[in-house]
Amino acid sequence: MYIEFLDNISQTDLEKAGGKGASLAEMKRSGIPVPNGFILLTSAFELFVQKSGISSDIEKTISGLDYKKLDEIEVASQKIQAMIMQQNFPTILEEELQKAFHSLNAQFVAVRSSATAEDGAYSAWAGQLDTFLNTKEENLIQNVKQCWASLFSTRALFYRFEKGFHNTNISVGVVVQKMIQSEVSGVAFSVHPVIQKRNLIYIEAGYGLGEAVVSGAITPDSYVVEKSDFQIVEKTISVQEQKLVLLGEKNEWVSVDKDRREKPKLTEEHIGELSRLVVKIEKQYGFPCDIEWSLFAEKLYIMQSRPITTLNHEEKMNLPNWKNEEVFRWGPIRGYYFYISDFVTACYQRFPQTYKEYWPEGFLIFNNEQMVWISDMDEFVSRGKHVFETYVEDNQALRTMKDDWGSSLSDLILIQEKIEKMDLATLNDEQFKQVWKEFYDSIMKFWLPTLISELGNYGAPSLLKEDISKILDSQEGIIKVQETLTAPEELSFYQQEELDLVSSENINAHQQKYFWLKNSYGFSDVMDSSFFHERKQKLLHEPPGLDSKQLKKKVQEAKKSVQEEFTLPEAIIRRAQLISENLVWQDQRKRYICENFYYKKKLLLDLSRRLNKPLDDLLNFHFEECFDMLEGREAPSRFEYHGVHFKEDIKSLSREEAKACWDKYAFHKVSDVESFSGVVASKGTEAVVRGKVRVLNSSHSQLEDGEVLVTSMTSPGYVFAMRHAVAVVTDIGGLNSHAAIVSREIGVPCIVGTKVATQVLKTGDMVEVDTDLGTVKIL
Numbered sequence: 001m002y003i004e005f006l007d008n009i010s011q012t013d014l015e016k017a018g019g020k021g022a023s024l025a026e027m028k029r030s031g032i033p034v035p036n037g038f039i040l041l042t043s044a045f046e047l048f049v050q051k052s053g054i055s056s057d058i059e060k061t062i063s064g065l066d067y068k069k070l071d072e073i074e075v076a077s078q079k080i081q082a083m084i085m086q087q088n089f090p091t092i093l094e095e096e097l098q099k100a101f102h103s104l105n106a107q108f109v110a111v112r113s114s115a116t117a118e119d120g121a122y123s124a125w126a127g128q129l130d131t132f133l134n135t136k137e138e139n140l141i142q143n144v145k146q147c148w149a150s151l152f153s154t155r156a157l158f159y160r161f162e163k164g165f166h167n168t169n170i171s172v173g174v175v176v177q178k179m180i181q182s183e184v185s186g187v188a189f190s191v192h193p194v195i196q197k198r199n200l201i202y203i204e205a206g207y208g209l210g211e212a213v214v215s216g217a218i219t220p221d222s223y224v225v226e227k228s229d230f231q232i233v234e235k236t237i238s239v240q241e242q243k244l245v246l247l248g249e250k251n252e253w254v255s256v257d258k259d260r261r262e263k264p265k266l267t268e269e270h271i272g273e274l275s276r277l278v279v280k281i282e283k284q285y286g287f288p289c290d291i292e293w294s295l296f297a298e299k300l301y302i303m304q305s306r307p308i309t310t311l312n313h314e315e316k317m318n319l320p321n322w323k324n325e326e327v328f329r330w331g332p333i334r335g336y337y338f339y340i341s342d343f344v345t346a347c348y349q350r351f352p353q354t355y356k357e358y359w360p361e362g363f364l365i366f367n368n369e370q371m372v373w374i375s376d377m378d379e380f381v382s383r384g385k386h387v388f389e390t391y392v393e394d395n396q397a398l399r400t401m402k403d404d405w406g407s408s409l410s411d412l413i414l415i416q417e418k419i420e421k422m423d424l425a426t427l428n429d430e431q432f433k434q435v436w437k438e439f440y441d442s443i444m445k446f447w448l449p450t451l452i453s454e455l456g457n458y459g460a461p462s463l464l465k466e467d468i469s470k471i472l473d474s475q476e477g478i479i480k481v482q483e484t485l486t487a488p489e490e491l492s493f494y495q496q497e498e499l500d501l502v503s504s505e506n507i508n509a510h511q512q513k514y515f516w517l518k519n520s521y522g523f524s525d526v527m528d529s530s531f532f533h534e535r536k537q538k539l540l541h542e543p544p545g546l547d548s549k550q551l552k553k554k555v556q557e558a559k560k561s562v563q564e565e566f567t568l569p570e571a572i573i574r575r576a577q578l579i580s581e582n583l584v585w586q587d588q589r590k591r592y593i594c595e596n597f598y599y600k601k602k603l604l605l606d607l608s609r610r611l612n613k614p615l616d617d618l619l620n621f622h623f624e625e626c627f628d629m630l631e632g633r634e635a636p637s638r639f640e641y642h643g644v645h646f647k648e649d650i651k652s653l654s655r656e657e658a659k660a661c662w663d664k665y666a667f668h669k670v671s672d673v674e675s676f677s678g679v680v681a682s683k684g685t686e687a688v689v690r691g692k693v694r695v696l697n698s699s700h701s702q703l704e705d706g707e708v709l710v711t712s713m714t715s716p717g718y719v720f721a722m723r724h725a726v727a728v729v730t731d732i733g734g735l736n737s738h739a740a741i742v743s744r745e746i747g748v749p750c751i752v753g754t755k756v757a758t759q760v761l762k763t764g765d766m767v768e769v770d771t772d773l774g775t776v777k778i779l
Contacts, residue, residue, distance in 0.1 A: 006021075006037050008025075011025075011026040016042050018042060018113075018173035019306075020114035020115075023304065024177075033301050034301065036178050037110075038100045038176055039175050040174040041173050054083050057083060062157070070154075077156075081150075097176075108133075108134045113173075130153070134249065135176075144174050181296060182208065182294035184266060184295040185292075185293065185295065186210065186292075188201065188202070189288070190227075190289045191288040200224055201224070201278050205223070206220040206265060207240055209244045220238060221265045223271050237262065242256060270295065319665075328380045329712075330373035331712055331732075333520075338623060342623055344644065346451060347447075355391075359646065362646050363375070363653070363661050363665070364646070383458075384462075386459070388456035388460045392456045401449040404448070404449040405450055411442050411446075412596070416439075424603070432630070450585065481566055484561075485563075485573065485576030488583045489556060490548065491548050508529050514532070516594050524598055524601040621638065667759055673756070676775070677754065678730075679752050682749060684749030688770045689768070690766065690769075691708040691766070694708065695762060695763045696718070708728075708767055708769060711731075713737070714738050718742075719742055723746060740752055751771065757776065
């Protein structure tokens with residue numbers, strides 16, 4: 001099938017519908033008034049090229065072009081377009097096209113090109129490809145071929161080279177829509193395109209068909225509207241003596257009635273209605289839009305929408321002036337907004353309400369399946385120190401928080417058990433909403449008591465290091481004291497699971513207890529019994545791990561030895577012990593977070609069924625936005641870049657704002673280097689090791705024995721890979737990070753907080769990791 005109607009396409013179908021087609025379809029699906037129509041898919045163009053055998057001739061003609069020489073571009077364009085127009089139209093496409101045309105029940109249609117690289121957030125092929133208005137059935141095929149050929153027009157070829165698309169595989173779809181014979185038409189910008197004020201909508205309007213306004217053939221009215229309350233703040237009325245209309249089968253210029261020439265083209269009611277549509281479209285796409293519209297028989301229609309690509313993104317974003325080396329980065333790692341949105345709400349809404357304290361300003365940015373949390377490192381450390389001293393070191397406050405957490409954990413487990421026993425499909429929407437609300441209320445209560453220790457963990461290591469530095473001069477001694485005294489005295493849940501697995505005689509029972517083991521912010525699935533069986537066979541060939549009593553004894557003996565070696569004061573010992581206990585608490589919390597992802601996904605799958613929306617789309621939304629959809633409220637479309645800004649509250653970012661933030665802060669900027677350093681988190685059994693690098697972007701990637709694991713940061717799912725690594729190197733983290741703790745547990749050398757490892761190193765590089773010097777050197 002080479003044709004799809006707009007109702008069956010969405011923004012995610014860009015590769016088969018082209019940019020314009022996917023955009024129009026997404027708007028129509030969202031209730032925006034778009035004329036009925038269909039799309040001749042990109043696969044139709046590819047079939048045409050294949051059957052005609054002109055693909056290699058096209059590639060040969062384009063290759064080697066100097067786009068700065070206009071005469072070369074023109075010759076190539078004429079040659080390729082002539083090739084396309086001379087070929088026969090495949091019979092299978094002709095039959096589908098005629099059938100779809102008849103279904104529109106229209107005498108005239110608009111035929112519009114829709115390239116796959118068109119109307120993206122940072123490129124819009126405005127005017128580069130052709131549109132044919134007032135197309136009848138007898139010239140439909142000819143105009144479709146001309147749309148295809150326009151992909152190789154002089155201006156389109158120049159644009160491809162100028163924008164760097166010349167080496168990109170670009171295809172083209174064709175949008176066919178019922179023709180609207182506009183009485184008034186024009187363009188609207190969701191951001192004032194000249195003064196770039198994001199609170200202002202700018203509208204242009206003229207009598208007749210929109211081609212007159214878009215081409216600049218007339219001087220239109222202009223209206224400036226305040227986005228917040230839709231008040232008209234500026235109105236400029238132009239005298240229009242002629243308008244473009246359809247006469248017979250052609251567009252002709254005719255005179256405007258004399259009594260209408262000096263009047264506003266739109267009423268205030270129409271301006272308000274159009275402005276609301278503009279805001280809805282901007283919200284839908286998450287970036288400022290340039291919109292073509294028409295008014296016919298008192299009804300507004302949206303003809304197309306594309307991004308405004310000329311705004312100064314970073315300047316308008318007012319990004320914090322953080323120095324790159326001082327930025328706190330958690331990621332980039334695989335992750336979805338849905339899975340982390342409860343944590344975001346707990347930190348930036350519920351936490352300040354409960355404790356009258358604030359988490360540092362920051363951004364959580366998503367780029368496809370990757371996410372990164374960025375903030376000011378100094379602010380994180382400063383606030384972490386404050387809450388650690390104020391709450392964690394207050395015995396009564398700490399006891400109250402742990403009691404509250406124990407109670408909230410019991411409630412969360414109960415609701416999870418309730419959900420597991422339910423057949424969600426049998427619930428009506430009101431019953432489902434009640435379960436959803438009860439579940440997320442329990443999650444909020446689960447998070448809150450732990451957030452003090454979470455924030456405190458960012459400041460506590462600095463407090464302890466400052467204390468130790470007052471009595472020790474040796475950097476090696478400072479690291480040894482800090483590493484030893486803060487070591488957890490209890491098994492991590494991953495260590496416990498491994499011990500349980502090795503001793504288990506019933507793999508199925510073990511699977512039911514630990515099915516959630518590899519869940520993360522970017523992945524939620526049920527590990528089956530075969531997964532645990534395979535792991536058990538591997539573990540049986542490895543040295544047995546310490547049980548809980550052995551671990552506690554080993555860690556306590558090491559602590560006692562260090563205390564005696566350095567004659568440490570009680571204040572340092574107590575502070576270090578609090579950090580150690582805090583880490584145990586954090587690990588216990590992680591265990592339930594991993595399990596909790598399963599129930600989140602279970603609810604989201606049923607929501608997907610109820611809303612008839614793909615699960616992958618819903619993963620891009622906050623859990624409250626998902627609930628809003630169930631209530632019938634609209635949510636914006638989210639693809640590619642999106643994110644939120646935290647500053648005492650949570651504000652959604654547009655796509656362009658999220659991209660500007662990602663581009664500036666997601667990665668530490670580096671030049672060519674041969675070695676770099678970080679924090680020694682684990683000495684390992686050997687101070688200097690060598691091995692081939694394996695850069696992992698996901699905890700589900702494989703690692704060969706003896707390789708150096710390099711990643712942005714680790715999470716519980718990485719433990720499987722860490723066991724096979726000869727060393728672990730991360731961009732992010734300190735002595736109390738996950739990578740540091742696990743590396744010390746399993747005795748592997750580890751250097752954390754390098755900031756640049758994943759950018760400097762690539763898989764296959766041979767490196768030397770030196771935990772005496774804290775360096776990584778490319779060999």
